[in-house]
Amino acid sequence: MSGAGAITAVVLLEWTVGWVAVSAWAQSWAIVRRGNFRINAWGALLFGVLSFLALRSAADGIPNSTAHRVLDVALIVLVVLLVAHLVVQWSRTDVPGAVLGYAAGAAGVVALGATGALVEGWPGALAGLELVGGTLLLGGVTNGMLLGHWYLNQPGLKTWALARITVLTLIASVAAGVLGLVAAGRLINARTEGALGLPGSSDSFGWAFFIIWIALVIFTAVIVWAAKRCVDIRSIQSATGLYYVAILTAGVAEFLVRYLMLNAT
Incomplete structure (x- = not known):
């Protein structure tokens, strides 16, 4: 798999799986009202359908394999x-x-593992772990x-409900790094020739993009x-505002590292 479509498809799958899996974990505590999980279920389903369509398209040119x-x-x-998760x-x-x-999360992990096995030039186990790490961070x-x-x-x-998710997210960010x-x-x-779309940008910028990703x-x-x-x-509003920044930086980081991953030699 390669190209912008494949990168988007992989990140959408990661986001879907992380969203529903972490939401299921929070729902198992039985202290947050159902409305929160209905919002999560709708969002995860939307991302899931998009990732399904995008991945099917991205994998079309790949020879049939297990x-x-x-x-x-x-x-x-x-x-x-x-769909069932939303209905219930x-x-x-x-x-x-x-x-x-949890079941959807498990199916998603299988899909991530299979996706990792389809990444050219990468050991399947390492690629799968890379994707799972990003999944937990996005979720x-x-x-x-x-x-x-x-x-x-x-x-x-x-407040311990948000604290638990925050600790998980902190661990996930370290694991992803x-x-x-x-x-x-x-x-x-990674092959990044022409990535900047500018004259003279024929050199590879893999090292520079990697440093940006680490940052x-x-x-x-x-x-x-x-x-x-x-x-x-107990400053929940301040924490929520910080999460706006975190979701932006984590999302950009994940798109960037998947770009490098799918173009790695």
Whole structure:
């Protein structure tokens, strides 16, 4: 897989899986009202459908293989589970939503593993781990931002709910950075000729893009740490504002590192 379409497809899949998996974890606590999870379920389903269409298109030119077939099945199962996950948000308890959310997350991890196996020039296990690391980061910042807003709709909601997601996001940012460093040799040597779209930009800028990515991940971790400090002093609105920055930097970082990953030699 290569090209802008493939990069977008991979990031959409990561975002979908992270969104629904972290949301399912939060729903299993049974303290946040259902409206928050209905919003999450709608968003994850939208991203899931987009990732399904984008990945099917991006993988069209790839020779048929076991990984390709697994990806096709996993994507179908993921979308079906996302639909079911949305429907059960109107059930009497949080249990069905949490269970189906976890199931969708599991199907998504299988899809991520199959996607990693289709990345040319990468060991399947390493590529899969890279994608899972990014998935947790995107899922953490997305759920953190949305849950932070939900405190306005649910006065009295315990601050430890947002604190848990913030700690997970901080761990995910560190994990994503470590995994990127492990694969630094491949990412730095990515083919980026003409990436700037300017005359004379025929040189490879893999090393420069990698440094920018590292800076974005570190900055995201710092912002999330600051959000954790805000949660500790019960300043939820401040933490939510910081999550706006974190979701932007994490999203840009993920698009950038997937660009390097899919163009690595």
